[in-house]
Amino acid sequence: AAGVIQSPRHLIKEKRETATLKCYPIPRHDTVYWYQQGPGQDPQFLISFYEKMQSDKGSIPDRFSAQQFSDYHSELNMSSLELGDSALYFCASTGLAGVSEQFFGPGTRLTVL
């Protein structure tokens, strides 16, 4: 079965650089969620989209922005990167907004040097 795809899987950036993370949800899933997971921590909700519109917002820094495109894939744009942004970034998708399980992608490991 098709799963959530995230790219790149690993990313190394310098401080103050920008990064773009991509997420391709499971086919026919219309809702995408972004989470940030620091080492040894639980995933923290950043932002979500339903039918290409932002549906909820969590602890996402102003330096980050995201959008969902017409093909339902989503991109998380991160600017002025800081050391503290180093983390695993997960994308998850569901077929019905706010209902049932979220299917997580393999994550993008971002390292900021």
Add this chain to the structure above:
Amino acid sequence: GQQVMQIPQYQHVQEGEDFTTYCNSSTTLSNIQWYKQRPGGHPVFLIQLVKSGEVKKQKRLTFQFGEAKKNSSLHITATQTTDVGTYFCAGGYNKLIFGAGTRLAVHP
């Protein structure tokens, strides 16, 4: 805002022993979900509980949702080495608020 607390943080057991992790929310939950994350992996959905006092079983795993819908537990009977990982509870409807997780180590 809503907070979800989970204990214990770590649990080491011998293979064959039982394991339980507990989850408490600062507010009443409409539902609670449980996820398992293997080392180096991503969270994988285990189950969702919706009804007050609900109990669900999946083979050796038993999930409970409290009567007040503010607490939940996951119990694993006779742990196996394949149960190793971090178990998270999560509340919320659109966005998930995760507990801190319980990291389970199983010694053969």
